[in-house]
Amino acid sequence: MTQAEKTEQEILKFTVPSCLEYIRPIQVFIGQLAQQLGFCRTRIYDIELIIDEVCSNAIEHGSETPNSGIDLTLMFDSSKLEIHVRDKGKCVQGNWLATGRLDEVSQKMTPDSERGHGIFLAEKLSDSLEILTNPLGGTDVQVVFYFSPSNDS
Amino acid sequence: MTQAEKTEQEILKFTVPSCLEYIRPIQVFIGQLAQQLGFCRTRIYDIELIIDEVCSNAIEHGSETPNSGIDLTLMFDSSKLEIHVRDKGKCVQGNWLATGRLDEVSQKMTPDSERGHGIFLAEKLSDSLEILTNPLGGTDVQVVFYFSPSNDS
Amino acid sequence: MANESMTIRDNADAKIVDVNEDLGSYAAADLRKAIDRLINEASQQIVVNLSQVQHINSTAIGAMVGAAKRLRQNNGDLKVYGLADNLKRTFDLVGASSVLEIYNSESSALAAF
Amino acid sequence: MANESMTIRDNADAKIVDVNEDLGSYAAADLRKAIDRLINEASQQIVVNLSQVQHINSTAIGAMVGAAKRLRQNNGDLKVYGLADNLKRTFDLVGASSVLEIYNSESSALAAF
Numbered sequence: 001m002t003q004a005e006k007t008e009q010e011i012l013k014f015t016v017p018s019c020l021e022y023i024r025p026i027q028v029f030i031g032q033l034a035q036q037l038g039f040c041r042t043r044i045y046d047i048e049l050i051i052d053e054v055c056s057n058a059i060e061h062g063s064e065t066p067n068s069g070i071d072l073t074l075m076f077d078s079s080k081l082e083i084h085v086r087d088k089g090k091c092v093q094g095n096w097l098a099t100g101r102l103d104e105v106s107q108k109m110t111p112d113s114e115r116g117h118g119i120f121l122a123e124k125l126s127d128s129l130e131i132l133t134n135p136l137g138g139t140d141v142q143v144v145f146y147f148s149p150s151n152d153s
Numbered sequence: 154m155t156q157a158e159k160t161e162q163e164i165l166k167f168t169v170p171s172c173l174e175y176i177r178p179i180q181v182f183i184g185q186l187a188q189q190l191g192f193c194r195t196r197i198y199d200i201e202l203i204i205d206e207v208c209s210n211a212i213e214h215g216s217e218t219p220n221s222g223i224d225l226t227l228m229f230d231s232s233k234l235e236i237h238v239r240d241k242g243k244c245v246q247g248n249w250l251a252t253g254r255l256d257e258v259s260q261k262m263t264p265d266s267e268r269g270h271g272i273f274l275a276e277k278l279s280d281s282l283e284i285l286t287n288p289l290g291g292t293d294v295q296v297v298f299y300f301s302p303s304n305d306s
Numbered sequence: 307m308a309n310e311s312m313t314i315r316d317n318a319d320a321k322i323v324d325v326n327e328d329l330g331s332y333a334a335a336d337l338r339k340a341i342d343r344l345i346n347e348a349s350q351q352i353v354v355n356l357s358q359v360q361h362i363n364s365t366a367i368g369a370m371v372g373a374a375k376r377l378r379q380n381n382g383d384l385k386v387y388g389l390a391d392n393l394k395r396t397f398d399l400v401g402a403s404s405v406l407e408i409y410n411s412e413s414s415a416l417a418a419f
Numbered sequence: 420m421a422n423e424s425m426t427i428r429d430n431a432d433a434k435i436v437d438v439n440e441d442l443g444s445y446a447a448a449d450l451r452k453a454i455d456r457l458i459n460e461a462s463q464q465i466v467v468n469l470s471q472v473q474h475i476n477s478t479a480i481g482a483m484v485g486a487a488k489r490l491r492q493n494n495g496d497l498k499v500y501g502l503a504d505n506l507k508r509t510f511d512l513v514g515a516s517s518v519l520e521i522y523n524s525e526s527s528a529l530a531a532f
């Protein structure tokens with residue numbers, strides 16, 4: 001299976017409890033899939049890193065209890081791999097994580113700040129990052145990785 | 154995370170297209186999880202083998218098209234890991250895969266038969282195997298692996 | 307999943323199939339095709355090198371058992387070598403150890419034709 | 420995820436933390452705790468050996484940056500060594516390479532205190 005053989009979009013879905021322990025299994029799943037799709041090692045490393053950052057956020061900042069759960073959707077076709085991570089939010093009043101706030105997060109980031117690098121990394125290492133408020137009152141983070149000759153090996 | 158730390162049942166769900174390519178990513182996910190739960194290497198090997206056999210069957214014998222999809226549910230608590238694989242069937246009249254037929258499959262099996270070892274292996278290597286017709290007209294295969302001092306390491 | 311996952315070598319009258327990936331259902335189909343091609347090209351002695359294989363399933367074992375049976379009808383055979391412990395256990399469980407000739411090394415497998 | 424995933428060694432005044440597993444979010448919390456414990460026990464010189472680490476995330480890097488800053492307030496420091504290329508790239512991206520002292524070997528990290 002290489003991405004060239006897949007013309008239609010394929011969709012895979014996962015639901016896991018909001019616990020950091022499940023991030024490593026999710027990473028190895030997506031790492032294996034990315035390898036089969038023909039992504040090169042460096043790109044696979046980046047994909048696994050972003051999965052960690054985005055899922056950690058969904059668990060730590062977007063889940064009320066471990067039972068809240070997070071939903072992952074993987075989609076790919078011949079041009080790209082897209083990963084959506086959905087949480088149900090912490091039921092805080094009004095979701096602050098709008099585009100404006102994301103800029104704020106990036107601007108606040110200095111090399112010696114201890115936190116606030118996750119979204120920055122996701123933005124830097126993916127080809128597209130979108131953060132949206134979802135109907136469940138939580139956050140959807142969507143990252144896209146395009147297949148490109150220089151990225152494949 | 155060891156199984157002893159988990160008292161409640163944890164539930165993880167996956168849906169993937171009915172394509173053999175997804176078996177390897179599923180195996181590495183479950184292998185990683187089983188390792189974190191404290192299963193020993195041999196047992197992890199057996200779990201991965203059974204996943205392959207049961208998912209291959211759901212894809213090859215229980216899916217009309219690649220888009221039919223198969224659903225996996227992983228459940229575990231302090232005593233066991235349970236894996237359910239659900240397919241939607243091939244819309245054949247009357248589902249033949251009743252208990253009687255399963256016996257038939259096992260009995261027909263001789264060392265030099267080329268096929269028909271998958272269910273036999275699942276039965277031999279798991280602590281419990283159940284095969285049920287589901288409301289979607291497909292098959293649910295349910296395997297259980299108990300944690301036991303001799304199996305952990 | 308490119309096809310470098312399986313390479314074929316020649317040794318006198320035998321063909322040696324080096325399997326470089328795990329033999330799950332997806333790869334098992336590749337193995338079956340590779341062996342069928344050799345048989346169609348009139349190979350009678352086939353050795354399968356499983357030393358790089360960590361996982362195998364019943365379909366892959368079945369493909370080798372089936373090929374061995376066909377080859378024996380013409381005085382040929384398929385032999386395997388390099389089985390890790392877990393693989394050997396799976397061969398034993400499905401009864402393939404009593405049907406297929408299993409060797410520890412390539413040289414002993416080849417010498418046994 | 421047992422705790423042999425991190426071991427602590429002594430070298431003169433320094434404590435060396437050998438990290439034996441990938442530093443994802445789950446393990447990052449362990450690293451933070453291990454370093455905090457050392458600081459609470461009055462260690463001032465900490466070296467983190469990352470040569471066995473294949474993956475790291477921003478939380479783990481943040482834990483080390485934070486610890487280095489606290490230690491420096493008392494003339495101590497936290498240094499790291501053994502970064503594989505991918506790890507180094509992540510340190511560079513988040514700017515940690517300009518904050519933390521990064522060495523190629525344990526001896527050079529220790530010599531730099």
Ligand SMILES: Nc1ncnc2c1ncn2[C@@H]1O[C@H](COP(=O)(O)OP(=O)(O)O)[C@@H](O)[C@H]1O
Pocket residue numbers: 053057058059061062087097105114115116117118119120139477478
């Ligand atoms: N899924 C989410 N739900 C709610 N808030 C989030 C989510 N993801 C990120 N955030 C917010 O964005 C901030 C920046 O995230 P990040 O860059 O990953 O840094 P960190 O998680 O280390 O603070 C977080 O502190 C949090 O307030």
Ligand SMILES: Nc1ncnc2c1ncn2[C@@H]1O[C@H](COP(=O)(O)OP(=O)(O)O)[C@@H](O)[C@H]1O
Pocket residue numbers: 206210211212214215240250258267268269270271272273292364365
């Ligand atoms: N999910 C399923 N749906 C329908 N039929 C199935 C399913 N799983 C197994 N079977 C039937 O049981 C038979 C035995 O399965 P198995 O022991 O795995 O051997 P094989 O798949 O090699 O034939 C299959 O040939 C198939 O007819």
